[in-house]
Amino acid sequence: MSDKLSPEEEQPIRYRNLYEKPDKIYIRKISGFYQSIRRYTGIPLIVVFALLPWLTIDGRPAVLFDLPARQFHVLWLTFWPQDFMLLAWLLIISAFSLFAVTTSLGRVWCGFTCPQTVWTLIFFSVEHFFEGDRNKQVKLDNSPWNFNKIWRKTAKHAVWLAIAFATGATFIGYFLPVRELLSGMLPYWGESGILTFDIPPAAAFWTFFFTAATYLNAGYMREQVCKYMCPYARFQSVMYDNNTLAVYYDVARGEPRGARKPKDDPKEKGLGDCTDCSWCVQVCPVDIDIRDGLQYECINCGLCVDACNAVMDKMNYDRGLIRFTSEVELQTGKFRFFRPRVIGYVLAVVVMATAFIYTISSRTPLSVDVIRDRGARLYRINGDDVQNVYTVKINNMDNSAHSYTLTVSGDYPFRVVNYRKVEIMPGEVFTVPVRVAVERKSLDSEKARLVMTVTSLDDESLVATETTNFLGPVPRK
Structure with missing residues (x-):
């Protein structure tokens, strides 16, 4: 079977009605500088994602979001619902980091590290392995069903499902210990002679849900997720300016485009450097023609750059007809990376990240909240x-049980009437009524500052304080 395509197959359809089913995108396999970068960025992320649930620290998974116990274990740290503000803080830092990167480097997150892009390229690699490069895939899809087509398609989808299942199980392994999850999936004969599984129904549901989501997103929807489902593509233009790095086609150098032989002089034919080979279109995972200008669908993956550079090498032309550059650089030849907006984003990220790291490092796994008893009077007089x-x-956010004592201080010689030391289990919030007294003759105001201090008896580093008001009668004149 010849790999050469007919003119109808070679030229992709560029315009279609919105109600029509989108055509399948056949990606030409290409290698180059930016594909090497993707390996150095994507593969480590995949390895970290796959290995983290298997690592253990202090007898538990290194990263485990234990929702029933309301504990988030991240390496040596444990976070509780009371630490929700830290999560919000982290999301704000991530957002500003994304703004800084997008303003300076465009959508490099989408092109090199976004899970949708990474997993889609994995599925593309499997497709290339079983069905061949772009031309072979087109021929295979247009050929009648036979043994060759059936086994190639079956093998491809079997590997896709295996990758999708591994992805789904690994993701759920961040919420349920992965060893427990996988062992629960192994069937055994129960006492009643019925084939039984030990996996919780919710874990089984979400495992197969994310398996199906991965299979559909990376295997079928692919570019549709980037084009129509991801909101980042829609608001990225707000963060772009004339100096933002993105993939551009050098119109002044490339036009007018046209086919020629390697030995032909393009100037004699009145042509630019673009050979109109359409390789930049054939390698694009989102099915756009970068020569039409900057488009919101472009994810800055650099595939078209590598493809065009390969063609320029064959034609003995200078590289860079399609390249990462800015609009200003294309027009003036000058590029300015450090700009007020970029500097502002970077400074904001550095300040917030520094404060966040300091907060985490100095965080005490103990907190105390003091609430005035609403069922009692503002104050009561008992003798003098x-x-x-x-x-x-008292919230014990440590991984060990501790005994706590409570002391009071403030504007007057306060004392605790009815508190005794208590032992609080890990993650427990212990609520206790506390009565604080002071001699009436010591008071000279209606309101005074009262400081309650909770201290662990077996770990002096666990200390938490809370300031409140102590109310009394109007002083006698």
């Missing part, structure tokens, strides 16, 4: 004492 009643919540 004025008393206030509080509800104190």
